[in-house]
Amino acid sequence: MHCKKLIITAAAAGVSASLFAGLYGDTPDAKHAWAVHDGNRPKPSKVEPAKEIGQPPSDAVVLFDGTRASFEKNWRDGKGGPSAWSYSDDGYFYTVPEWKNGGSIFSRAEFGDCQLHIEFRHDPGQIFTDRGPQMRGNSGVFLMNNYEIQVLESYYTSRELEGKPGFVDNCADGQAGAVYAENPPLVNPARKPGEWQVYDIVFHQPVWDGLRLVHPGSVTVFFNGVLVQDHWEMEGLTTHRRRRPLAPHRTVGPLQLQDHGCVVQFRNIWYRPLASRWDNKTCSVLSADENEVMKLRRETAAKLYAKIADPKAPTAATVKALAEVIAYANENPYKAAFGAALAAYRAKPGDAKEVADVNGALDVLVRNRVIDEKAKISQ
Numbered sequence: 001m002h003c004k005k006l007i008i009t010a011a012a013a014g015v016s017a018s019l020f021a022g023l024y025g026d027t028p029d030a031k032h033a034w035a036v037h038d039g040n041r042p043k044p045s046k047v048e049p050a051k052e053i054g055q056p057p058s059d060a061v062v063l064f065d066g067t068r069a070s071f072e073k074n075w076r077d078g079k080g081g082p083s084a085w086s087y088s089d090d091g092y093f094y095t096v097p098e099w100k101n102g103g104s105i106f107s108r109a110e111f112g113d114c115q116l117h118i119e120f121r122h123d124p125g126q127i128f129t130d131r132g133p134q135m136r137g138n139s140g141v142f143l144m145n146n147y148e149i150q151v152l153e154s155y156y157t158s159r160e161l162e163g164k165p166g167f168v169d170n171c172a173d174g175q176a177g178a179v180y181a182e183n184p185p186l187v188n189p190a191r192k193p194g195e196w197q198v199y200d201i202v203f204h205q206p207v208w209d210g211l212r213l214v215h216p217g218s219v220t221v222f223f224n225g226v227l228v229q230d231h232w233e234m235e236g237l238t239t240h241r242r243r244r245p246l247a248p249h250r251t252v253g254p255l256q257l258q259d260h261g262c263v264v265q266f267r268n269i270w271y272r273p274l275a276s277r278w279d280n281k282t283c284s285v286l287s288a289d290e291n292e293v294m295k296l297r298r299e300t301a302a303k304l305y306a307k308i309a310d311p312k313a314p315t316a317a318t319v320k321a322l323a324e325v326i327a328y329a330n331e332n333p334y335k336a337a338f339g340a341a342l343a344a345y346r347a348k349p350g351d352a353k354e355v356a357d358v359n360g361a362l363d364v365l366v367r368n369r370v371i372d373e374k375a376k377i378s379q
Helices: 002-012 017-021 068-074 290-306 316-328 334-347 352-367
Strands: 061-064 086-088 092-094 105-111 114-122 139-143 147-151 197-204 207-209 212-215 218-223 226-233 253-257 264-273
Touching: 061 068, 061 105, 068 086, 068 105, 105 264, 114 139, 139 197, 147 197, 147 218, 253 264, 290 316, 290 334, 316 334, 316 352
Parallel strands: none
Antiparallel strands: 061 264, 086 092, 092 264, 105 253, 114 197, 114 264, 139 147, 139 253, 197 218, 207 212, 218 226
16 A cells, blocks of 8 residues: 555656656665665565464475484484484474483584574473472573573473472573573563473574674574564673673584483474675675675666667657666766766757656656756756
8 A cells, every 4th residue: 555655656746657666766875786666676585485384484494394204314413423312203302311322412404594493392290300490391492503592491480389399490591582691581481391382583693704793693582472582682602600702603503402401302493594684795784895885786787778779869768767877877888878868858858747757767866966956857
């Protein structure tokens, strides 16, 4: 509805549909190789969503689909050998503690920035022991083997279970949904033991330029559909009881599922690789490289110029096409061709509607200081 109103308004002002698709919004600049609402900007690739929420879309990398073959293919132990964790024919796998020759496991796939989906469940019979609060279904999702989102039974609190054998409330930055030892979850949406729980995580790793930290990276976590980490910027590499500062590491790493001596079940694990915003060198206030921006602008200008049948034709269509070209690269030969075509058209302009259409294109250039106000055509 909103776009329809915009098109009607543009038409009423004498702006053509083709202009709306091309030279319509603010022009490219030093940080943006594309104009606002740029019809020339590449479109996103198509992705088929899953039929059910929580299932992997068509571009996901599946780390566990519920089958034994998927478990054995995609997971290893710390030395690269087969995982010692156990598979259940009910479509999940579960921890085998190190003292039973288990230990943490790692995905064979290595990746960095990602959207990650993982489901886990605590066995009610394994929760309450005399081993302390961090032994209630403890595990962890270690992104890149370095940044932990805590897994822990966190449904029960002192209000429900004061006096339960072995029950002690957990610390805020050590419960489920926490960036372990850094930031507690915003709220506690944990389900009861025995029910499946879900993490949906968007992770961007820290960005380094040699030993200089450019950006600390961030993590966003939805826990059972509830936001618990809101673009939290990473403060350090995960460790226990101490603060360990961020440090450069490889740009890809495995997903680690932690063995903490507790039985935890996992299923439906997949991720989608994400591009870092800091890799965007052509259209970003944060990370654009002005040389790369100008290179792409010139490439786009050349492609648009090549499509003009006769750049010397004194027509409204030619003036508008060349106006779009110089929005990308206001330099010769495009600048000279635009000036010549505009002068020729000004000498023999079309009717009032056509002139208004041309002036609509020129208005965009004037507003963005590509050309002077005097270039507009008097009616």
